[in-house]
Amino acid sequence: MKVAIMGAGLSGLSCALTLEQHGLDVTIFESRSQTGDRFVNGEILLSILQRPVSDCIVYLAEKHNVFLHPTSNISKLMLYSEKEETAISGFLGFTNIRGRHEDSFEKQLGRQVKSKIIYNSDYTYKQLMKEFTHVVMATGDAAYVMKLDNYRKDLSVTLKGATVEGHFTPSTVIAWLNNEFAPKGYAYLIPFSDKEANIVIAYPDYPENKAKDIDRLWEKFYQEACSKLNQEMRITDGFEVTEYIIGVCQQPRLGNTLFTGNCFGSIMPFLGFGQWVALLTGIYAAQDLSGMGRYEELTKPLRQGYENSLVLRRGMEKADNTRFDLMIRALGGRLGEKLFNSGHHDPLKLVSYLLRPFV
Numbered sequence: 368m369k370v371a372i373m374g375a376g377l378s379g380l381s382c383a384l385t386l387e388q389h390g391l392d393v394t395i396f397e398s399r400s401q402t403g404d405r406f407v408n409g410e411i412l413l414s415i416l417q418r419p420v421s422d423c424i425v426y427l428a429e430k431h432n433v434f435l436h437p438t439s440n441i442s443k444l445m446l447y448s449e450k451e452e453t454a455i456s457g458f459l460g461f462t463n464i465r466g467r468h469e470d471s472f473e474k475q476l477g478r479q480v481k482s483k484i485i486y487n488s489d490y491t492y493k494q495l496m497k498e499f500t501h502v503v504m505a506t507g508d509a510a511y512v513m514k515l516d517n518y519r520k521d522l523s524v525t526l527k528g529a530t531v532e533g534h535f536t537p538s539t540v541i542a543w544l545n546n547e548f549a550p551k552g553y554a555y556l557i558p559f560s561d562k563e564a565n566i567v568i569a570y571p572d573y574p575e576n577k578a579k580d581i582d583r584l585w586e587k588f589y590q591e592a593c594s595k596l597n598q599e600m601r602i603t604d605g606f607e608v609t610e611y612i613i614g615v616c617q618q619p620r621l622g623n624t625l626f627t628g629n630c631f632g633s634i635m636p637f638l639g640f641g642q643w644v645a646l647l648t649g650i651y652a653a654q655d656l657s658g659m660g661r662y663e664e665l666t667k668p669l670r671q672g673y674e675n676s677l678v679l680r681r682g683m684e685k686a687d688n689t690r691f692d693l694m695i696r697a698l699g700g701r702l703g704e705k706l707f708n709s710g711h712h713d714p715l716k717l718v719s720y721l722l723r724p725f726v
C-alpha cells in the first residue's frame with residue numbers, strides 16, 4: 368500500500384502521524400513552501416463542541432499519540448450582543464495559533480511527522496491517483512471534492528481579521544453576536560498572549576450581505592472592541608478570507624480516495640469551528656487504511672454533528688439584534704454555566720433537535 372496525502376495541514380498531518388504509528392508508507396504533498404505557510408491567526412477548541420470528550424488535548428495525546436500544545440486554557444468566555452453582555456466561566460477549552468508562527472498547530476504536527484513532505488507541490492489529484500494506491504485529500508478547501516461532484520456546499524463566509532497589540536487576559540476569549548458589524552455572523556477576540564490578540568469578523572456571503580462594505584463593518588467592530596476592552600488596540604497585521612466554503616462531502620470515500628478535514632466537511636456551520644473534526648478525520652482515515660475500522664462508520668457521528676450545527680446556523684440567521692440580546696441574557700446566570708460545563712452531555716445536539724421544526 369502506497370499512500371499519498373494531499374495537504375500538510377491539520378488533517379493531513381494527523382493522518383500521516385497515525386499512519387506512521389501503524390508502520391504504513393506515506394508521502395505528503397504540500398502546495399506551499401512549508402507547513403503553516405499562511406497568515407497567523409488565533410483559533411479555539413471549545414469543549415462544548417467535543418462532547419463526550421472533556422479535554423481534547425489530553426484525549427489526542429492519550430488515545431491517538433498526537434501531541435499539541437495550546438496557547439492557553441479558556442476559563443472565561445465573554446459574550447456581547449448589541450445591548451447585553453454575559454460572562455461564562457469554567458473549563459471551556461483552549462486557544463491556539465495557526466499559520467506561520469513557530470508554535471502553530473500545523474508547525475507542531477509538522478515537527479512530529481517523520482514521513483517525506485514534498486513542498487511546493489503542483490501534483491494534481493489525477494497524478495497522485497496514478498502513482499499511489501490510496502490518496503487522502505486534505506487540501507483544506509472543497510475545490511477538488513466539488514470537481515468530483517462529491518460535495519454539498521451550504522454557505523460561504525467572508526472573514527476579515529487583524530493582529531492587535533494591547534492588554535489581554537490569555538484565558539479570556541470574547542465573542543460578539545451583532546448584526547451591525549457581523550450580519551448573520553459573529554466577531555471574536557482570541558488572545559495570543561497578554562500583549563497580542565487576534566480580532567475577526569465573519570459573516571456569510573448571502574446576497575443581502577454582498578452589498579455591504581466590509582471596511583465599514585470592520586471599522587464599527589474595531590471601535591466596539593476597543594470600547595468594550597477600554598483601550599486603543601494597535602493593529603500590526605491583517606488578513607482577509609473570501610468565499611470560505613462551508614459544506615460536507617456526500618461520501619467520505621470515493622474508490623481509494625478518503626476526504627479529510629474541510630474536504631470531509633469539518634467546519635461546523637454554526638460558528639465556523641473545524642479544527643477538532645479536521646484532526647479526527649485525519650486520524651480516522653489513517654485507522655481505516657491501517658485496517659482498524661471503516662472510515663464511513665468512524666465519521667458518522669462527525670457528519671451528524673455537522674448537520675446539527677447547520678440547524679443551529681439556520682436558527683441563528685433568523686435572529687435580529689433583539690433576539691441576540693435575549694439569547695445573551697438567557698445565557699447569563701445558571702443556564703450558560705450549565706450548558707458550557709455539563710460534563711459528558713452534548714447540549715448542542717439537544718438544542719438543534721429542538722430547533723429543527725422551526726428552521
Ligand SMILES: Cc1cc2nc3c(=O)[nH]c(=O)nc-3n(C[C@H](O)[C@H](O)[C@H](O)COP(=O)(O)OP(=O)(O)OC[C@H]3O[C@@H](n4cnc5c(N)ncnc54)[C@H](O)[C@@H]3O)c2cc1C
Pocket residue numbers: 373374375376377378379396397398399402403404408409410411412488505506507508526528608611627628629630633634639640641642643645
Ligand atoms: C480565519 C479562520 C479562523 C478559524 N477559526 C477557527 C477556530 O477558532 N476554531 C476551529 O476549530 N476552527 C477554525 N477555523 C477552521 C479550521 O481552521 C479548519 O477547519 C481546519 O484548519 C481545516 O483543516 P484541514 O486539514 O482541512 O486544512 P488546513 O489545515 O487548512 O490544511 C490544508 C493544507 O493543504 C494545503 N493545500 C491546499 N491545496 C493543496 C494542493 N492542491 N496540493 C497540496 N497541498 C494543498 C494547504 O496549503 C494547507 O497546508 C478557522 C478558519 C479560518 C480560515
